[in-house]
Amino acid sequence: MLIAQPPAGERLASALMSQELSKFPHVTTLEDNTTAPLRIVSFVIPVRNDAARLARCLITIRANRYPCERLELIVVDNGSIDDTPDVARKAGATVLVHPTALVSELRNYGASVASGDILAFVDADHEIDSNWVASAVETLSRATDIGAVGALCEAPVDGTWVQRTYDLLRRRPPGIREVEWLGAGNMAVVTRAFKAVGGFDTSLQTCEDVDLCRRIREAGFRLLQDSRLRNVHLGDPATLGQLFRGELWRGRDNLRASLRGSVTLREIPSIVVPVAGLGFMALAVVGVAMASTTGLAIAAVGGGGFACGAAARTVRMMSQSSRTTAVAWGQALTVAVAYDLARALALVRRVGHDVRSRR
Secondary structure (H helix, E strand, O other), X not given: OOOOOOOHHHHOHHHXXXXXXXXXXXOOOOOOOOOOOOOOEEEEEEEOOOHHHHHHHHHHHHOOOOOHHHEEEEEEEOOOOOOHHXXXXXXXXXXXXXXXXXXXXXXXXXXXXXXXXXXXXXXXXXXXXXXXXXXXXXXHOOOOOEEEEEOOOEOOOOOOHHHHHHHHHOOOOOOEEEEOOOOOOEEEEEHHHHHXXXXXXXXXXXXXXXXXXXXXHHOOOEEEEEOOOOEEEOOOOOOHHHHHHHHHHHOOOHHHHHOOOOOXXXXXXXXXXXXXXXXXXXXXXXXXXHOOHHHHHHHHHHHHHHHHHHHHHHHHHHOOOOOOOHHHHHHHHHHHHHHHHHHHHOOOOOOOHHHHHOO
């Protein structure tokens, strides 16, 4: 039986890893945080068939200004057929294999064998800043009631216009502040807090981080966003099609995760906006189907309501953009419409991760 060979870039990932790791000393120093306690940090990285980007991710972890012997790398492979396991082993990572699991199960599996008192959840298509570990340790060591710290990731600097515009959906205020949610692709959690709530809910395909953060808060821990935990997400959608498919998949468990327990004021928009968007879309479709004057009026209300929501999102996005041209506004509106459309349809059309991964 013939097995398809991975792309040349992936076949070279192992060689890249060996070459790049030789540039870093075995032990680095805490140049920016000499007073932080040297806690053991266990990185848990789920991955499938992503050797090249995993190599870059592991290189940035190894390049951190933190003693290398206090870092533990655990790569949980989801049945890769490329060089992914070899890349992980060359970086000194423990490689676990779980070919049929959801990402929540992969993360829990890695956490179950981790020895650190801090669990760092970073995805394979992310690159972290060289002060990431030291900053996470310092922030988590400030008080015993701090359960997790993280930050919203950034788009690639050489990304497409879709990636640059999509990044405007994220708000990254400077400094450290308390939040209600952290993304699982860039988050450090105190191990005892993670174990206290039972880890990620493996019944959720998406929004498992929303659910985990809610349970951590309910257990009496605080969540902090620290802008020093800079993280570039190489997997940001490069095209409108990728954006639409990604949000169609990502929004599938949004209501299910958000409506568990008490709902805070900050969580209301993420619940109301998709529901309202779906309602306006339904009005538009029904109105057009009626093929009458009344129907056209109903369709206008539905289309206008959806357009108002997309326009409001566009204004919010552009409020933090340095570009104010008509082209920039048009790009922001296009991304906002694709985002809102996908998030609304996700409530009634459940798709698998394979849809998000299509190029």
